[in-house]
Amino acid sequence: MRAPISWLADHVDLPAGLSPRAIGDALVRVGLEVEKVESAAEGITGPIVVGRVLSFEAEEQKNGKTIRWCSVDVGESEPRGIVCGAANFAVGDLIVAVLPGATLPGGFEISARKTYGHVSDGMICSARELGIGEDHSGILVLDPDAAKPGDDALSVLGLDDAVLDIAITPDRGYCLSVRGLAREAGAALGVPFHDVTVTVPVIDGDAYPVTVSDSAGCDQFSARAVTGLDPAAVTPSFIANRLRAAGMRSISLTVDVTNYVMLETGQPLHAFDRARLAGELVVRRAEPGEKLTTLDGSVRVLDPDDLVVTDDSGAIALAGVMGGASTEIGTATTDVVLEAAHWDPASISRAVRRHKLPSEAAKRFERGVDPAIAAVALQRCVDLLVEYGGAAPAPGFTVVGDGPAVPSIPLSVELPATLSGLDISADTVRARLEQVGCLLDTAETSESAPADEQTDPAGRPVEAGTSRTRAGAHHHPVRTLSVRPPSWRPDLTDPVDLVEEVVRLEGYDRIPSTLPPSPAGTGLTEAQRVRRAISRALGSAGYVEVLSYPFVAPSVHDAFGLPADDPRRRAVRLVNPLSDAEPEMRTSLLPGLLANLARNVGRGNRDLALFETGLVYQQSSSGRAAPRPGVEHRPSDEQLAEIAAALPIQPRHAAVVFGGEVELAGWWGPGRPADFSDAVEAARVIARAARVRFEVRVGNVAPWHPGRCAELFLDGTSVGYAGELHPRVVAELGLPARTCAMELDLDKLPVPVPPVAPELSAFPPVLLDLALVVPLEVSAADLTETLRAGAGQLLESIRLFDVYADAARLGSGVKSLAFACKFRAPDRTLTVEDATLARDAAVAAAAQRFGARLRA
Structure with missing residues (x-):
């Protein structure tokens, strides 16, 4: 949400001399994410003034281009001559004149220079050249009553106004409006907030006939109408400037006014051309196969879950998302029906994703719109169209539905202090909740306390002689507030939500940072020490550690040449994988390591020795799916045992891969490529770190070469393999010739006993x-x-x-x-x-x- 400071100032009494940065910091203190504070005139310096075109001469050039040699009054004693290539202005128009010495966005410096046979003493700018829009079809023509020649053009365009760029979290939808941000600024700065004030007519249902057939999707639909609108009416400059600063472009008076009111109040509005409506407006779900041409010109096939606004001709708007082209406001529109509805957020969210059609209106409806602001927003829109478009308000005000109910929330006044650790009094709790907009009611209950525990209502000891209701006990009131959240805060549903509001307004920075006492630690386990010793030993031996993703493609089993009954093929498959190409969890570390090797070789690193330690995942022996207990209570011990039994078996492995030379060539002689003995030696490095000794036997298992594969045993148990990979595997994976690898199951290594110093013999060998x-x-x-x-x-x-x-x-x-x-x-x-x-x-x-x- 981009909010100009001047617009905020319309609704909150900002302290004099307060910088835009200080306002942003204040909003940060109450929990908003102010990403940056910027000026709309960023990158613009020097004399940029309003000018009036006194005359011009059109001159056709040899290249076929026509330029205008203009005489422009810039408020000086003599007019300036400026060359302009645009043709969308007339004599007497007000334009933006950039004079020599000025700099436009992008570092474009303006100077007097000769061009097309004239000395152009400045430049007449388009919106894109000023950095305030994308329109470059012609120069920017100002409202004839906006200013006079010589006035500061940046001030006239509103470019001297700072803009707050705020990231709004999903639970703070009310801050997608100047009204909401101003309320927060008022609370943060302790200054008065001024809400939008209009005079709302009596609801009589005469504005336009409306029927809501799906009250679950639309619990309130309001409509107003205006007539006699001047189609040629121009959007006033203050509205166009504020829309531009907020990141929206000016289109036409009616559209601009609805967008302006949406940004101001947070209530999205939609305008229908009344002359193009056929019959009453009906809110319903779409029919199967029903189609709608939206304002972007796309023909959309609607889903039965879509909420639509219809008339006798069919669907005319995708509710809460985008209007239809059949009732679009055009250049001849004089009568307008305005709609302000309260839609079901979930329905709007699904429609946006289904049709891939995000919009500013949908962004607000998804997060929850204030149902009580619809009448104010409609009246504000009507007032602006009457004032600037020459329209007349049509009689009647139609409202169908009562909107959502707002339940009360009980809140103990002691709860904010208890949860936050701050000293927050009951009066502070009340004041902060009222700042948020809550309505409060106080209920008092009594609790008894033993005679030897005499306390006041705040829990403090009281003097002897306190009145008692019966022998041995006294009563003190415990105050509980009945809190009705404001209509614009649908996220406030529980007491802890109210506590968060109180604490954030008090200041998160005031919450004491108290670390809980931590029990004395036991240090690393022996197994952890061994794992770290193995990693250090491999690193010291020259191997480079890598971390691979644990996800693999099923095709890797075929590339490794694994037999059909090989247990490594029985991989755990993910229900919702990050990539459809890699839906399985690894049963070996080699796929990730070999992929890293191939990637490095492809980038010119040909001599590599890589290692990794990590978990592999094997299917559970139980074969049963894990139960899914509810969240209403803690799972039982039996359920936890079933979940644990259904989890994959996750042994920890260590693996090494080699490519290229392990001993590089030099003046000392030729290099030596890696061979199977280096892979066996890597296993011995691990054995020494783990203080064990492997027995090496001839092995024969994929993906290793049958004649160059060693199987590693510890106390008669096979713990891994080492050697040269099979040539077919090397070719399939695009690896260097005679790539070698080793993989061990570290969980099969015993936890070593504390090492004992060897006895050194004094006798010669x-x-x-x-x-x-x-x-x-x-x-x-x-x-x-x-x-x-x-x-x-x-x-x-x-x-x-x-x-x-x-x-x-x-x-x-x-x-x-x-x-x-x-x-x-x-x-x-x-x-x-x-x-x-x-x-x-x-x-x-x-x-x-x-x-x-x-x-x-």
């Missing part, structure tokens, strides 16, 4: 290398575990450092795996013989399980 020849199908991980078990406790560490295969030297179908072994005894210096015995035991175990032999 014995270092021995061991090379074994084994069949090609034997994995290094299995062989490592066998050697570790066979060597016993003297083996401190074992590390694979070489893999070699050569059919000419080793034979076909075998390979050589070389290990670096470290042996150490905790209680003595280990001899080479002791270490050799332990090594031989390890070799014997490998020979027994895999047929391994020492490489010669």
